[in-house]
Amino acid sequence: MARLAAIPAVMLLASGCTGEAAKWERGGWPQPVTKQGRDALHLWQGALIASLIVGGVVLAMIVGAAVLFRRRTPDQMPRQVRYNLPIEVLYTFIPIVVVSVLFYFTAIGENSEDKINNSPAVQIGVVGFQWDWQFNYLRQGLSVTGRPGEPPTLVIPTEKQIHFYLTSPDVIHSFWVVPFLFKRDVIPGHPNEFEVTVTSAGTFQGRCAEYCGVDHDRMSFYVKALPMPQYLAWLKNAKAEAAAGTNKELTIYTGPTHGQKSGGYLS
Numbered sequence: 001m002a003r004l005a006a007i008p009a010v011m012l013l014a015s016g017c018t019g020e021a022a023k024w025e026r027g028g029w030p031q032p033v034t035k036q037g038r039d040a041l042h043l044w045q046g047a048l049i050a051s052l053i054v055g056g057v058v059l060a061m062i063v064g065a066a067v068l069f070r071r072r073t074p075d076q077m078p079r080q081v082r083y084n085l086p087i088e089v090l091y092t093f094i095p096i097v098v099v100s101v102l103f104y105f106t107a108i109g110e111n112s113e114d115k116i117n118n119s120p121a122v123q124i125g126v127v128g129f130q131w132d133w134q135f136n137y138l139r140q141g142l143s144v145t146g147r148p149g150e151p152p153t154l155v156i157p158t159e160k161q162i163h164f165y166l167t168s169p170d171v172i173h174s175f176w177v178v179p180f181l182f183k184r185d186v187i188p189g190h191p192n193e194f195e196v197t198v199t200s201a202g203t204f205q206g207r208c209a210e211y212c213g214v215d216h217d218r219m220s221f222y223v224k225a226l227p228m229p230q231y232l233a234w235l236k237n238a239k240a241e242a243a244a245g246t247n248k249e250l251t252i253y254t255g256p257t258h259g260q261k262s263g264g265y266l267s
């Protein structure tokens with residue numbers, strides 16, 4: 001039984017880290033690109049292994065009981081038993097242990113994902129509105145606004161703590177960057193926040209994950225993570241373009257620099 005239970009774990013460890021094998025290893029999840037996403041993935045993998053073990057044990061017990069205690073002759077009646085106290089205590093106790101362990105790791109994971117640092121490198125005010133996104137660089141004075149058919153791109157540095165403030169002027173949206181393995185609701189009148197540290201450079205798909213109206217499906221965006229020097233070069237250039245008005249996506253942001261109040265400021 002122990003050997004049977006170990007098979008998925010060995011499969012995970014033995015498989016490589018690329019392509020199809022890596023997808024199995026991640027239990028179908030996308031490759032995370034943030035520190036917080038890695039923690040979420042580990043929680044998912046642990047829960048998956050635990051469920052495979054529990055499922056295997058239960059299945060083996062069902063099949064074992066059916067085979068070992070089957071009726072062997074047509075007129076035979078199996079021995080009738082009831083009230084086995086040790087077994088009843090055991091099958092109450094074991095699920096409590098399983099649920100407690102899952103709860104423990106879930107609480108630890110949630111706390112680490114919700115952790116807010118007091119000195120983030122970049123503060124982004126995300127405004128989700130019907131039906132697009134605006135990203136406000138609160139301290140740098142820049143706005144990136146999407147237009148119908150032209151999804152906006154939020155550029156952020158890698159290896160730095162990024163603080164997101166989420167606000168909406170109309171209905172509930174949900175800010176979801178797929179490989180962050182994380183989404184959070186964008187609620188009118190209730191600013192939300194979270195932080196992530198992106199660990200790998202690249203361009204990632206983002207979506208609205210809360211049905212918000214007729215053009216909900218058009219609320220896609222991109223997050224582009226660059227190493228710090230390239231990010232600073234982009235920022236300088238973007239601010240110049242915003243000032244000159246040469247890029248329709250970019251404008252100068254003059255709203256509040258405090259994220260909690262940055263909601264609904266559409267320029």
Ligand SMILES: [Cu+2]
Pocket residue numbers: 128129172173174208209210211212216219
């Ligand atoms: Cu939406």
